Amino acid sequence: METNGFFNCIIKSLCFCALLGLDLSSASTPYVGKIYPGFEGSQMKWVAYNGVFLLSNNSVFALRFYNGLDVASFFLVVIHVQSSKIVWTANRGLLVRNTDKFVFDKNGNVYLENATSVVWSTDTKGKGVTSMELRDTGNLVLVGDNRKILWQSFSHPTDTLLSGQEFVEGMILKSFPSQRNLNHYLEIKSNDVILYAGYRTPQVYWSMANDNGTAIKEANGTIFSASIVANSWNFYDRNKTLVWQFRFSRINDFNATWAINDVNATWAAVLGTEGSVSFINLERGAMPGPPPLKIPKNSCGTPEPCNPFVVCSFDIRCQCPPALSSHPNCMPQLDIPCNSSQSVVEMLYIGEKLHYFALGFVAPILKTHLNGCKETCIRNCSCRVLFFENTSGNCFLFDQIGSLQRADSGSSGFTAYIKVQIGNGTKGKKHVASIVIISVLTDEMHMRPPMSKVVQMLEGLCAVPEPPALVQMSSRLYSSFFKTSSEEGISSGLTVIDSVGLLPDVELSGPR
Ligand SMILES: *[C@@H]1O[C@H](CO)[C@@H](O)[C@H](O)[C@H]1NC(C)=O
Ligand SMILES: *[C@@H]1O[C@H](CO)[C@@H](O)[C@H](O)[C@H]1NC(C)=O
Ligand SMILES: *[C@@H]1O[C@H](CO)[C@@H](O)[C@H](O)[C@H]1NC(C)=O
Ligand SMILES: *[C@@H]1O[C@H](CO)[C@@H](O)[C@H](O)[C@H]1NC(C)=O
Ligand SMILES: *[C@@H]1O[C@H](CO)[C@@H](O)[C@H](O)[C@H]1NC(C)=O
Ligand SMILES: *[C@@H]1O[C@H](CO)[C@@H](O)[C@H](O)[C@H]1NC(C)=O
Numbered sequence: 001m002e003t004n005g006f007f008n009c010i011i012k013s014l015c016f017c018a019l020l021g022l023d024l025s026s027a028s029t030p031y032v033g034k035i036y037p038g039f040e041g042s043q044m045k046w047v048a049y050n051g052v053f054l055l056s057n058n059s060v061f062a063l064r065f066y067n068g069l070d071v072a073s074f075f076l077v078v079i080h081v082q083s084s085k086i087v088w089t090a091n092r093g094l095l096v097r098n099t100d101k102f103v104f105d106k107n108g109n110v111y112l113e114n115a116t117s118v119v120w121s122t123d124t125k126g127k128g129v130t131s132m133e134l135r136d137t138g139n140l141v142l143v144g145d146n147r148k149i150l151w152q153s154f155s156h157p158t159d160t161l162l163s164g165q166e167f168v169e170g171m172i173l174k175s176f177p178s179q180r181n182l183n184h185y186l187e188i189k190s191n192d193v194i195l196y197a198g199y200r201t202p203q204v205y206w207s208m209a210n211d212n213g214t215a216i217k218e219a220n221g222t223i224f225s226a227s228i229v230a231n232s233w234n235f236y237d238r239n240k241t242l243v244w245q246f247r248f249s250r251i252n253d254f255n256a257t258w259a260i261n262d263v264n265a266t267w268a269a270v271l272g273t274e275g276s277v278s279f280i281n282l283e284r285g286a287m288p289g290p291p292p293l294k295i296p297k298n299s300c301g302t303p304e305p306c307n308p309f310v311v312c313s314f315d316i317r318c319q320c321p322p323a324l325s326s327h328p329n330c331m332p333q334l335d336i337p338c339n340s341s342q343s344v345v346e347m348l349y350i351g352e353k354l355h356y357f358a359l360g361f362v363a364p365i366l367k368t369h370l371n372g373c374k375e376t377c378i379r380n381c382s383c384r385v386l387f388f389e390n391t392s393g394n395c396f397l398f399d400q401i402g403s404l405q406r407a408d409s410g411s412s413g414f415t416a417y418i419k420v421q422i423g424n425g426t427k428g429k430k431h432v433a434s435i436v437i438i439s440v441l442t443d444e445m446h447m448r449p450p451m452s453k454v455v456q457m458l459e460g461l462c463a464v465p466e467p468p469a470l471v472q473m474s475s476r477l478y479s480s481f482f483k484t485s486s487e488e489g490i491s492s493g494l495t496v497i498d499s500v501g502l503l504p505d506v507e508l509s510g511p512r
């Protein structure tokens, strides 16, 4: 019964082949259980079986070529036949053609090769591999003498963990890229289990220890491994003592027939392209039941439920902050060159009472007031976005961000600003442009640029030098504020800020 879908599938492809007039007598049938060194073939060879060439003894799992993004390119995958869920992928990111070969050579190495190079390999040459088995659990195993396991797909997970598969510290689960090309990752780290977004600087968006109520602490111990047992996800220390447990079938559902079947079911924990982990009963298929439980629970809790900078609320309602609504896709220009003499930047207000997923997992850069936070971002080339918490004075800087969230009601949340480029110093502008130049003046007179130089900087004729480092609270930060109103006329004013409070004095630094 379970394999009906699979055989229907085979029959369909047989008919398809007959229509195409392919000669099936030369087609190879899939092997069952195991294969031996000296084995090779391409997708073409097993085209009559949808690219399947090895089945587990119970026919629940298959090793096959699988159509990737287009009809001409293929992944090598382990698939759960009945549900058509791919549970392991060999060649992510490097697809092969239908003539490219899977090889299990006499030296015990297993690899996929295209016309020019090896695309994927188990690197088991000369290690004494005697056979390759696809086990009933979905584990693809290279076995040596005395049934010793020399390599197994369970130790090289992609985006899916199966019942009985041990995930240990050091392994990484990586999602397929999202529509916006973002990867998400799951890892065991520092006695915690974390999910993070693969930005230039990775950003954590969920951690088990931080998520009150998801998992239950069972004992004191340091998390080393995780595996799905019956309908819970268990976390163990090195001695296999259960330290945390997460039940993904809800107690209230236990009286339903399907819930009882769930206990012995094959489960898959899948890190989806959108960044949440869902728990799927592979055997249930399309049978009725509740939607799968997810981590994080909150639908706005993943990095990009909406586009970057867009505020996610409730059931993934996406709203562009008014300050950014004039930008296409709500995306301001983010490429601001660090060294550009012509670009001048300012911090643009995005909104308040906001929240951002990574804020719960990073330490503030400094404690200051809003202006201090803005200045710190302006002077830091990689900084693009700041979050400031008025109640604590905490200032957070990011080089890149995902979607924003609404702060919980009752919390004052964070105020956010983004660094934008204004004008570019070129002459001949008709409109009024505000230009902000920041220079940090120490007590040493010689480090101050002369006024004539400042004007040149404004006119884009010379580079703005790196200001000397701001020494904590002691140095005074001067911000010169100029307004250009026409081609020629430059009116100037000075505002003076320091990192402790506003200084009353105004200083000009030398003759013009
Ligand atoms: C074969 O794979 C390599 C990467 O391993 C890739 O650079 C190359 O372009 C591929 N060759 C063909 C013919 O697809
Ligand atoms: C498949 O079944 C055969 C016969 O019972 C057994 O010898 C073999 O080890 C099994 N293979 C796997 C991969 O479980
Ligand atoms: C976790 O939840 C429990 C019960 O809901 C509550 O008593 C406790 O204060 C919460 N802990 C934290 C750190 O939020
Ligand atoms: C963990 O240790 C603390 C003190 O060391 C103890 O109070 C607590 O009961 C322990 N928790 C468990 C689950 O054993
Ligand atoms: C694990 O077991 C060893 C010996 O059985 C013991 O010495 C060690 O303290 C245990 N570690 C933990 C974290 O319980
Ligand atoms: C489940 O069934 C048992 C006995 O059949 C009953 O005592 C229990 O209240 C039921 N639980 C729920 C949540 O309906």
Ligand SMILES: *[C@@H]1O[C@H](CO)[C@@H](O)[C@H](O)[C@H]1NC(C)=O
Pocket (backbone or CB within 6 Å): 260, 261, 263, 264
């Ligand atoms: C689950 O499997 C165990 C052991 O194989 C068996 O004893 C039990 O009856 C099964 N439970 C259900 C609900 O099928």
Ligand SMILES: *[C@@H]1O[C@H](CO)[C@@H](O)[C@H](O)[C@H]1NC(C)=O
Pocket (backbone or CB within 6 Å): 337, 339, 340, 341
């Ligand atoms: C800035 O740096 C880039 C390369 O990093 C260089 O191509 C460009 O000319 C530089 N611009 C200025 C104004 O120095």
Ligand SMILES: *[C@@H]1O[C@H](CO)[C@@H](O)[C@H](O)[C@H]1NC(C)=O
Pocket (backbone or CB within 6 Å): 365, 380, 381, 382, 383, 384, 397, 398, 399, 400
């Ligand atoms: C500069 O900003 C980045 C974020 O873009 C931050 O990670 C880094 O710590 C900041 N550096 C300093 C010196 O503040």
Ligand SMILES: *[C@@H]1O[C@H](CO)[C@@H](O)[C@H](O)[C@H]1NC(C)=O
Pocket (backbone or CB within 6 Å): 390, 391
């Ligand atoms: C920020 O906090 C200060 C006092 O700490 C208060 O006067 C000010 O109104 C607050 N601003 C906002 C926007 O909440």
Ligand SMILES: *[C@@H]1O[C@H](CO)[C@@H](O)[C@H](O)[C@H]1NC(C)=O
Pocket (backbone or CB within 6 Å): 421, 423, 424, 426
């Ligand atoms: C800068 O000025 C040049 C020449 O006037 C113009 O083509 C360019 O679009 C401007 N860039 C920005 C960011 O305003």
